[in-house]
Amino acid sequence: MPSTTPHPINILLIGGCGHWAATENHIPAILTLQRQGSPVRVGAICDLRDPYDENLLRHMPDLLDLLRWDRPQWIQPRPGEPVEDLERRLDAAHARRPFDVAIVACDPVAHHPYLHWATSRGIHVLCDKPIVAVPDAAWDVHAAATIDTQFDTLLKAHLDRPGHLFALPMRRRANDAFVDSSRLIANVYKNHQQPLTMGNFTVTGGHFRLPEEYALGNAHGYTNGVGALAFSSYHYIDLMAWYLRLAQGPVTALRITNHYVRRVGDYLSTGQNQTLEALLRPRSQAPALPADLDRRTALAEMDFAFTLELLDDARRVHGYLTYTFTSNSYSHRQVGLLDADRAGHLPFREKGRMSQFVIDIHQGPLQHVRVSKNDVVGDRYRIRLEHRRNPLIDPSGGRHADALYENAHSASKVTPQAMTAEFLRAAAGCTPDQSVARRMTHLAGQTLTQRIYAAMYRLIAARHEADTAAHRTAMPSVLVDIPR
Known part of the structure; x- marks a missing residue:
């Protein structure tokens, strides 16, 4: 006990x-x-x-x-x-x-x-x-x-x-802004049985790298032949799964389709890196190095777009989710590659990485929820939560509601450090702190997230196989059953 x-x-x-x-x-x-x-x-x-x-x-x-x-x-x-x-x-x-x-x-x-x-x-x-x-x-x-x-x-x-x-310790599942947005979705579903009908997840990582930096490893590297889907994207895939389960309705399966992939090699071959690079090189503290990227790094995914159709048992479509990720857009980067990075003596610095997203969720004609953010990683972390409800179910007459979460990660009621500490207390046999424990995520609860994530990689890999085939094949889709 x-x-x-x-x-x-x-x-x-x-x-x-x-x-x-x-x-x-x-x-x-x-x-x-x-x-x-x-x-x-x-x-x-x-x-x-x-x-x-x-x-x-x-x-x-x-x-x-x-x-x-x-x-x-x-x-x-x-x-x-x-x-x-x-x-x-x-x-x-x-x-x-x-x-x-x-x-x-x-x-x-x-x-x-x-x-x-x-x-x-x-x-x-x-x-x-x-x-x-x-x-x-x-x-x-x-x-x-x-x-x-x-x-x-x-x-x-x-x-x-x-x-x-x-x-x-899934930071977004514990963050006040996302917890509050989840409550809005769950409330309308509980009171009116209105399921989720549409969601657009648009994420722009804004992480500019010099060509030779793609050959660096570390946890957000590309040298193992995987990229932004495995790292930055997992949080947003998890949000899709979480929000959907809160207002699932008759939906029992997802048809996932990949519409676009841009890989590291594709990005560099277009020369789109050169404009900011020309401004950055004179400020760099180390000379340019040959990129010499191997094949697996060049084929790692950077940008991509997916749709997820929401299907019932008869395979009728009840709505859709979209997920679009772009890893190179606006970047405020002003520093160059340091020798310490090459030697592994520093954690991977942000190097001008932005964190930009807009998440739009619709529950038919009854509710619209929007969560958005646009700031520098490691600086102010400000999340905006907006929502509207149909005036027939909202005594306020459907007026627009808006909340702003300043320092949204560190000021959240439950932080990643709190979750680590609570996990260790639970392992030590202590009575759980429910305010923290109920925001923890466990392995079995990640099953749908993992199914979506794995299907997306299957589609990205299949697209490469199709692109290199003698005859271009039709765009594939993967059907994922939602765990009961």
């Missing part, structure tokens, strides 16, 4: 040297728990980079504090190391002092081996998005097909262990 007295927790932190884990979320949350007296300890950090590297610690004071207090073992994955060998080394560390929790915050293409290892041993898992990313899924149809397979394997292993915790 849960209690207020936690039992000791030993953590395996995978990807602990990244900016998200070491600066923004996991390590700060762990340090806060330790200062509050919770018996939480990081026993090992598994990362390609040495957490004790002074060049790295110069920029990560929270990681430095953790190292001083916990002195975790460094487990370094070896390039090309077979999964079985890595598992043996993890097992050896687990045998010396068993891990209670694995926090997985490494490059998403490396998630699955760690997730499967921890889950099969009954170790509780907190995993950053996306759950599964498969190298070369943007162009290899066989690789894309394994996304569903790997997720199903994880889900079965998790469900086979009653009491096993497997959660994701």
Whole structure:
């Protein structure tokens, strides 16, 4: 039974040297728990980079504090190391002092081996998005097909262990602006049974890179043959799944169609990077380098557009969702490539990345909800929520309602750090804080999101196969059943 007295927790932190884990979320949350007296300890950090590297610690004071207090073992994955060998080394560390929790915050293409290892041993898992990313899924149809397979394997292993915790700190599912928008949708559905009929998700990442920077790795890199769909997009795919389930009505399946893909190689071949690059090069702190992008990097997806038709059991169309992502639009970038980036001594800096989106949701003739944002990543985070209701169901006469969320992430009632801390408290057997727990996302609850995400990769890979075939084939679609 849960209690207020936690039992000791030993953590395996995978990807602990990244900016998200070491600066923004996991390590700060762990340090806060330790200062509050919770018996939480990081026993090992598994990362390609040495957490004790002074060049790295110069920029990560929270990681430095953790190292001083916990002195975790460094487990370094070896390039090309077979999964079985890595598992043996993890097992050896687990045998010396068993891990209670694995926090997985490494490059998403490396998630699955760690997730499967921890889950099969009954170790509780907190995993950053996306759950599964498969190298070369943007162009290899066989690789894309394994996304569903790997997720199903994880889900079965998790469900086979009653009491096993497997959660994701999905920032947007916890953010006040998106929670409030979800309540508007759920309220109209509850009172009037009006399902979702249309949704437009338009996202513009605005992340300008110099050509040679596409050859850099890190969690938002393209060198593994996957790009923006696996990283920035997963949040918005999850929002689509969440909003749809809140007002699903008779819809039981989705017909997903890909209408457009632009890959890294396509973008660079058009020369569209040259205008801002010409302004940026004189300010750069390092000389230009040859791009020399390999094939898998050039084929990674940058921009794309999908439609999702909402179907009932008779395959009648009740509405549609659209998702459009553009990764290079307006950018305020004014700095160049630093040697520290090449050496891996810095977290991946934003380099002028913008965060721009407009999400329009319609529930037939009864309600329109809009969520929008347009600002610099790492600066002010302002989200605007607007909605109108038909005057027949709204005593205000249908007047426009508007809310503005300043510093929307840090000022939210529940932050990613709060979710990490709550997960660790739950793993320690404490009584859950319901204000945080109800905004947590768990593995089984990500099934629809994963199905949509995997289908989109299958379509992106199929488009490449069609583009390289002797005869262009018809635009394919994928049918996804909504889990009951």
